Amino acid sequence: IQGEGLLAGTPSAFVRTSGCNLRCRWCDTPFTSWNPTGIEQSIEMIVDRVRLLACRHVVLTGGEPLLFDEVVPLVHKLRDLSMHVTIETAGTISRDMQVDLMSISPKLSGSAPSIDEHPLWYARHNAARHNKSAIVDLVRQSPYQIKFVIDHLNDVTEVDFWLADLNCIDSRRVLLMPQGTDQIDLQEKDLWLAELCTERGFLFAPRHHIAWFGLTRGT
Numbered sequence: 661i662q663g664e665g666l667l668a669g670t671p672s673a674f675v676r677t678s679g680c681n682l683r684c685r686w687c688d689t690p691f692t693s694w695n696p697t698g699i700e701q702s703i704e705m706i707v708d709r710v711r712l713l714a715c716r717h718v719v720l721t722g723g724e725p726l727l728f729d730e731v732v733p734l735v736h737k738l739r740d741l742s743m744h745v746t747i748e749t750a751g752t753i754s755r756d757m758q759v760d761l762m763s764i765s766p767k768l769s770g771s772a773p774s775i776d777e778h779p780l781w782y783a784r785h786n787a788a789r790h791n792k793s794a795i796v797d798l799v800r801q802s803p804y805q806i807k808f809v810i811d812h813l814n815d816v817t818e819v820d821f822w823l824a825d826l827n828c829i830d831s832r833r834v835l836l837m838p839q840g841t842d843q844i845d846l847q848e849k850d851l852w853l854a855e856l857c858t859e860r861g862f863l864f865a866p867r868h869h870i871a872w873f874g875l876t877r878g879t
Contacts, residue, residue, distance in 0.1 A: 661879075662719065663869025665763055665835060666805050667746065672717040673710045677731075680723040681788055682750055683781040684771040686811070688841050688875060692723035703734050710738065721748035732757050752788050754797035762802040764795060768818045770811050796828060804833060807865060810853055811839040816860070835865035841875040 662670045678691070678698035691697045701709075710718055718738050725731050726749050735757055738745050744760045751764040767789040775782040798804065806829055808819050819836070823829055836857055838849035846867055857864040873879035 661869070661872070662717070662746075663867060663872065663879075664837060665807055665865055666833075666863075667717065667761065668865070668868050670717050671715050672719050672746075673713040673715040674719045674721060675706055675710065675725075675734075677720070677722040677725045677728060679727055681727060681752060682724070682767060682771075682785050683773045683778065684767060684785070685773045686771070686809075686839055686841075689723065691877075696723065703730060703737060706734060707737050707741070710743070711741070716742075717744045717746065719746045719748060724750055724753065726753040726755050731755065735759055749798070750789070751795040751798060752791045754794040757801065759802045762798050762804040763807060764798060764804060765807045765809060766790070766795065766822055768808065768815050768822075770815060771809070790822075792825060795826060799828060805835055806833060807835045807837055809839045810836050810849070813852070813856075816856065831861055832863070835863040837865040837867060840867070841870060843870055843874070846870060 662668055662672045676689070676692060678696040680693035680696075683693060687693050720731060720734070725747055731747075732755055735745055735747075739759075746761040746763055747759050748763045748765070751766050769786075771789065772785045773781050808815070808822075810816065816836070823831075823834065836853055838846050838853050840846045840849060850866060854864045869879055
């Protein structure tokens with residue numbers, strides 16, 4: 661069940677790619693980034709498995725699904741089957757294609773890994789995380805939502821900078837989501853973040869799947 665964003669609560673088939681060009685310090689899927697795992701499957705195998713789940717909504721996520729050329733023909737095949745396709749992306753890479761919902765989660769500066777523990781990834785992360793042209797391309801091609809992960813109150817100042825810099829984003833499609841994988845920690849952040857969203861005119865995006873299932877793979 662989709663736990664985040666405009667389609668929260670929607671039964672969905674999730675296709676998770678393994679591999680990422682970023683290394684967020686709070687990544688909740690390290691098995692697709694820091695320690696990528698998985699088996700290689702053809703587009704036909706993926707489509708067959710999705711069809712068996714009998715869900716109209718399909719979410720391509722990762723890692724970073726837009727790293728892979730094969731995502732384009734995969735999207736075409738899924739949409740040819742009248743499936744609603746969402747792509748979850750950090751917005752650092754653009755592809756020439758249209759989906760039903762492009763879910764873009766730009767990474768704020770606080771997402772960088774420790775410079776002391778991972779100096780190479782710290783540099784690579786900061787060099788790649790802010791790609792204005794990629795985000796502009798993605799929002800022009802498809803219906804979209806922009807989902808910012810908020811860890812501290814001062815992160816919202818950076819959100820304002822992003823939106824002013826992009827200058828093409830509908831505020832009704834901007835969502836602020838609390839950072840965290842522990843329900844108690846998330847509840848504390850939910851209180852002030854929901855109030856801030858009301859004041860600022862943003863949408864509040866709880867992490868419902870954590871409340872429903874905890875930090876559990878396959879949910």
